Each structure stands twice: as C-alpha cells, then as structure tokens.
Amino acid sequence: MKINKKQMLRKLFWDRNIDTGYMLSLLEGKPELIPGDKIDLYRRFLNSCDWYTLLNLFSVDILKDEILDEKVISRLFPKELREKYRYAKKILSE
Structure with missing residues (x-):
C-alpha cells in the first residue's frame, strides 16, 4: 500500500499551520530552516x-x-513509548 506523505503530514500537523512542501523537503534530506524542525x-x-x-x-x-535517533526518542511521551522505540532501534541495529 502506497502512502501519500503529503496527506500524512497534513494529518500529523493538524494543529499547526505548516508548509507541507518544507516538511517534505526535510524528509528528502534538505537542511532545516529552524533548528529542531526535523526532530519535531x-x-x-x-x-x-x-x-x-x-x-x-x-x-x-x-x-x-535518523528517526530513531536518541534526540528524537528522548522527546517522546510517555516513557513506555520511548522504551518501545529504543527496543525497536536495538533490534534494527542487530
């Protein structure tokens, strides 16, 4: 199943007025305009x-x-979610 990233971004950022083109460019590896955008x-x-x-x-x-980087994981809530993704990163790294 093919997922449309632009539609997904609109759903993820329903509470903020964002430029989906900018967010797509971050996913493609382009530099951030504001530090922390990629982590968010x-x-x-x-x-x-x-x-x-x-x-x-x-x-x-x-x-x-990138996505399972500790800078990202440390900002997750609740603690159980952080632990889940740390475990996933460990499994992927083996």
Whole structure:
C-alpha cells in the first residue's frame, strides 16, 4: 500500500499551520530552516503512526539512523513509548 506523505503530514500537523512542501523537503534530506524542525517532524511520526505505517513510509536505514535517533526518542511521551522505540532501534541495529 502506497502512502501519500503529503496527506500524512497534513494529518500529523493538524494543529499547526505548516508548509507541507518544507516538511517534505526535510524528509528528502534538505537542511532545516529552524533548528529542531526535523526532530519535531520525526517525533510526530513516532507519536502518531503505528510501526507498520512507519515501515511503509521509510527505509529501515532511515528509521534506524535518523528517526530513531536518541534526540528524537528522548522527546517522546510517555516513557513506555520511548522504551518501545529504543527496543525497536536495538533490534534494527542487530
């Protein structure tokens, strides 16, 4: 199943007026205009999407190296969610 990232971004940022083009460019590796934007973007994905949706949206390498970075995981709430994603990163790294 192909997931439209632009539609997904609109759903993730329903509470903020964002430029989806800018957020898509962050997902493509372009530099941030404001420090922390990429961390906030990844945090929203982890807070809002189930694991299988994340696997459909991103490669395992991007999940492991960028999205499951400790800077992102440390901003998740509740603690159990942080532990879940730390465990997922450990499994992907093996």
